[in-house]
Each structure stands twice: as C-alpha cells, then as structure tokens.
Amino acid sequence: MRTVSIADITLREFVPGKGSSLSFKEKLEIAKTLDSLRVNVIELPQIKDAKADTLINKTIASDVEYSYVSATVGFTAESVDEAWASIKNARKPALHVMVPVSSAQMEYICGKKIDAVVEMIGELVSKCSSYSDFVEFSAVDATRAEFDHLVGAVKTAIEAGAKKITLCDTSGIIMPSEIASFLDELYIAVPELKDVYVAMQLSDSLNLALACLTAAIQCGVTEIKSTVADMGYPKLEDVVKLIATKGGSLGVESYVKTADINRSAKQLQWILQTNRSEGSPFDNGAGSAASVDTPEIRLDLNDDISEVISAVKSLGYELSEDDNFKVYEAVRVVAAKKQYVVARDLEAIIASTALQVPSAYHIDTYMINSGNNITATACITLIKDGIKRQGLSAGDGPVDAAFLAIEQIVGHHYELDEFQIQAVTEGREALGSAMLKIRANGKLYSGSGTSTDIIGACIIAYVNALNKIVYEEG
Secondary structure, three states, X not given: OEEOEEEEOHHHHOOOEOOEOOOHHHHHHHHHHHHHOOOOEEEEOOOOOHHHHHHHHHHHHHHOOOOEEEEEOOOOHHHHHHHHHHHOOOOOEEEEEEEEOOHXXXXXXXXXXXXXXXXXXXXXXXXXXXXXXXXXXXXXOHHHOOHHHHHHHHHHHHHHOOOEEEEEEOOOOOOHHHHHHHHHHHHHHOHHHHHOEEEEEEOOOOOOHHHHHHHHHHOOOOEEEEEOOOOOOOEHHHHHHHHHHHHHHHOEEOOXXXXXXXXXXXXXXXXXXXXXXXXXXXXXXXXXXXXOOOOOOEEOOOOOHHHHHHHHHHOOOOOOHHHHHHHHHHHHHHHHHHOOEEHHHHHHHHHHHOOOOOOOOEEEEEXXXXXXXXXXXXXXXXXXXXXXEEEEEEEOOHHHHHHHHHHHHHOOOOEEEEEEEEEOOOOOOOOXXXXXXXXXXXXXXXXXXXXXXXXXXXXXXXXXHHHHHHHHOO
C-alpha cells in the first residue's frame, strides 16, 4: 500500500477581499487544526508585510508539530532569505518556489522570456537548497506550457536541488483521460522525476478535480494539493473521503485523521466563510477571556525574572529590558498578596505597567447613541498637540462604533487581537474595567481603562494602547 501525502494550500491561496479577512489568531487556528489532522504539508503564502507576515509564520512554525511548514518564496534572493528566516525553527521546515512556465503567464507575471525564467528557477531553487533540505518547485500553469519549456524548467529545478516537483493545472483545462499521457511524456523526457516526489495541483473550474486527482494517483503521483473550503481546488474532506473509500482499490492510503475530518473541516470553513465588514475593529474575531487560547501561566515568588519574561513572551509581547523589570517587580507584589499570578493577572500587569508613555492623544468628549431599534453611533473628540480632532461613526454596537470613530480620527485601522470587559466593584455605581490588545506592525500593544461607564472604560483602554503605538512609531 502506497502512502499519498496531502498538502493544504488554504493559507497560501486565501485572498482577503471585501467582507473577508483572517486575523493572526484565525491563521494560527487554521494551521494548528490542520496539524492536528495530520495533514502532511501546511503551505504559507509569500511574505508581503515583512513584520506581520514574518511574525505569523514564526508563530505557526513553532506551534506545528507534525506537518511540514512550507514557506513560499518570491522571485528574488532576498525573498528566499525572508521566507527561510520566518520558518527555520519549524520541526519540519520547507521552502517552495512557484514560477509560471506557460508563455502567457511568464511574460505577464515574471516579465521575462523562457531562458531568463529557467535561469531564475535554477537560482531560486539553488538558493533555497542552501537553507533547506526540502525544496519544492511548482511549475505554475504547467498544463498550458509548451512541452519543451516545461521540460527545461523541471530539469533545471531538479538539478538545482528540488526534492519535489508540483505540476499545476492552473487553468483547469486537463481532463482525467489526459493525465496519464501528460505524466508519461514528462517522465520519459525527464527521467530524473523518478528520484523526486511528484505532486499535482488541480483546479476545480470544471468540477473535475477529484476525477483528475484519482487519475493522477493511479499514475503514481505522491502528493495532492487541497483546501479546507471552496477555493477552486479539491476540498480536503473530499480528498480524504475519496482515499478512505477507494484507497484499497487504488492501492493508496493517507495518514490524515478521517474520524476528525468532518468536524474540523466545518470549523475551518466557518472561519473562512464568516462575512465581516473590513472596517470594523472586530473584523478579526477578537477573543474574550473565555474564548482565547491562553497559555498556562502560574508564577509565584520563587520565579526569577527570566521565567517572568518567558511568560510575557508566551502571551505575545516583546518588551524592553526596562519594561520587563517593571513587570517582574509588579508580579512579585501581586504574588506576595495572592500567592500565584496567572495569565489574566499578568495581562493586567503588562497593560498597567509596561510601556507607559506620554499621551499623544487625550480624550476630550464622547457621546454614544445606542438602542435595540437604532444603529449605534459614536461621536468622539480627542486632543492631539492642542488641536481637537473629532470622529463620527456608526457600528455594530456602541463599542464598535466608538473604536471606529477613534480610527477615523487617527486615520488608521488596527487589528483588535483581544478584548475583555468586567466589573471590578459591586453595586449601582460599580466600576467597569476594559482591557484590550491591538496589533500593529506585528507587535502587540495592550491598553486598560476603568470607569463607572463601561463604554468609557473601553474608549480609555483603546486610547491607552493607541498612545503606545504612536510613541514607538515616533
């Protein structure tokens, strides 16, 4: 029985658009779920935003235990350096070179003729091979390429060190009956293919992807590409079901967990298909105290500063030496009073003691309108450099409207990573506390606020975090 690998390209192929975006936590959740399913390869997209994309790649690389973590490189040597730096600490790191080989796409995407493209493929794969023991080359639009061009590209990639060759039916034109002749001709022209892994990435534009991949498996292909949702490729749960049902007659098996596939696929499809307005701070599924996957933290007076710093980093913060010391001192004070400091305590300590900076923005006034039969609106005035700046916005609720009004004032949309509100005293005049985390340029900034008006506490917390961002950005 031959084992067929399954590579998931959901994160690589997901394109944010109107009404859809993925937060840091959602990307991490997708990767961790795929890893728990024992998907063989999790493919990551090319780095576009150096800070944010590198951070999520590094986080995924450190959390994934079973799967290969494959980072896609660009068309430059610098992009290879960036990709490798982001996943080099993975248990199974891999680099992926994707270059079009059809005439139309070579000139449109690369702006080069075939000879220059083949030379670039050799240079990129060679550069990747200097870092990683497992390098993949994908011949994009392979089924529409001139056969000699495809042969030259594949041979060059193998000679440069590629261990896996992926043939992409990008336009979805190949038929199941054509798979065998296509592969047979290529194996004859490139005998070296027998010494590497061969994968296929099949478009489902004609709804024939499952039939085509069945034919590809019969022809000896060792890996199949899939996505967890409808993204124009075979769906992971359909591929797993096919192998589980017909694997015996095809002589193949897969290590993906069939018992968990339906539940996990539905969970991930929900994440990918949830429609959200791109303008809202809550677009990215900001977690609450009950829902966030918080690390297990339990600090006491016996823990030294290095253990406290390690706990701070596990929450996603990178603090200065001075702020780390302030947090350590505060942890000792709290631990002396209540014996242990857990994750929620540490979050509050960081929000109240770390990176305390001069306020660039001061709250002047705010007015909130909300009800069960009207759209929530917020009018907020902040003062910066002695000048009053006003924002007016509607939102899905009073807090959403308030945050949108602040973003209107500062002219920037930030990802709200986590948001918590709770009562800190009892009675009619009880104080409400809000704590949140904002992600900017790949870093987390926490803010806290307390008021008898819970909406006011939220506004104070947001402005508190905003001032830290403004201070660091100079």
